[in-house]
Amino acid sequence: MDALDFTLYPEYKINYHEKENGTVGLVKDKHFNVNLIRMDKSIRKDYHELDSFVILLCIEGHLQIGWDEGHIDVAPGECILVPNDLKIIFMTPRPLARILGSLCCRYYIRICYFCAAFKKI
Numbered sequence: 001m002d003a004l005d006f007t008l009y010p011e012y013k014i015n016y017h018e019k020e021n022g023t024v025g026l027v028k029d030k031h032f033n034v035n036l037i038r039m040d041k042s043i044r045k046d047y048h049e050l051d052s053f054v055i056l057l058c059i060e061g062h063l064q065i066g067w068d069e070g071h072i073d074v075a076p077g078e079c080i081l082v083p084n085d086l087k088i089i090f091m092t093p094r095p096l097a098r099i100l101g102s103l104c105c106r107y108y109i110r111i112c113y114f115c116a117a118f119k120k121i
Helices: 104-118
Strands: 022-028 031-039 043-046 054-067 070-074 079-084 088-104
Touching: none
Parallel strands: none
Antiparallel strands: 022 031, 031 088, 043 088, 054 070, 054 079, 054 088
């Protein structure tokens, strides 16, 4: 019988050094990546180069995410999906915040949608 191995191996730990008001890459894969953003002042994020939506998860503090037409307040544990057509956002911590940000490869997302639709048939 196969079983899950819940052993915590030391090589699973990701070594990183946080940058104040900057982005640190934690995981980079061909299907997705995960970054840590720590901030104590407003920062501007430009997503013009991306071909996918962005997932932002607030893990500490509070922040406000703003764009041309509005803004949203985000609390710890809340997840925000930034759509592909929103290319520039401003993140303002209240008074500081830590965020996990992730994006998925558009090709991978399409495969997932196809597989999910196929399973419903």
